[in-house]
Amino acid sequence: MEWFERLNEYFPEHEMKDPRQIQALLDDKDVYHKEETDEYIMLYAEFPTFIFIDYLLINPETRGQGIGTKVLNRMKQKGKAILLEVEPIDREDEDTVKRVNFYRKNGFKKADRIQYRREGDSGETYEMKIYYWSPDADLPQESVLEKMAKACEEIHNFRSKRYYGRVVADPDEVLELSQ
DSSP states (O other): OHHHHHHHSOGGGGGGHHHHHHHHHHHHHHTTEEESSSEHHHHHEOOOEEEEEEEEEEEEGGGGGSHHHHHHHHHHOOSSEEEEEEEEBTTTTHHHHHHHHHHHHHTTTEEEEEEEEOOOTOOEEHHHHHHHEEESSOHHHHHHHHHHHHHHIIITTHHHHHHHHSSSSOOHHHEEEEE
């Protein structure tokens, strides 16, 4: 699974799923898909009302050529809300700034009222930000939360007890909406 190795080299360890879980999602979940070219790898779930992008990796050699924007635009043409998780900006890590700027440039908004905290395998807590795009002018963050809870239940927690010995993203514990 060369594509998994490429993802594993790029994404932080705590964000990576077990390769067996990803394969099970691809094999057993009709909603979960993988697109792989020389230019990019994308793993995503397409639900009736939204798309959850689990991983998007543009080949470092082809970054800055508009490939990521083309991929996102193709997803937008489906006419559904799109959700994804992004590491918070860390001024010490230029990639985090570039990632957030990329999604903002492509019309994604930060769900600034949603707190999203997960626990890694070693017990450390980490925070992710949820970004979303919607064909509707303004998607209420309550709706973003509802969709993200479904992504947690159906994707992150898919057979998670088998692969991690625990539920990794119980929506009631990892997601919180502030007023």
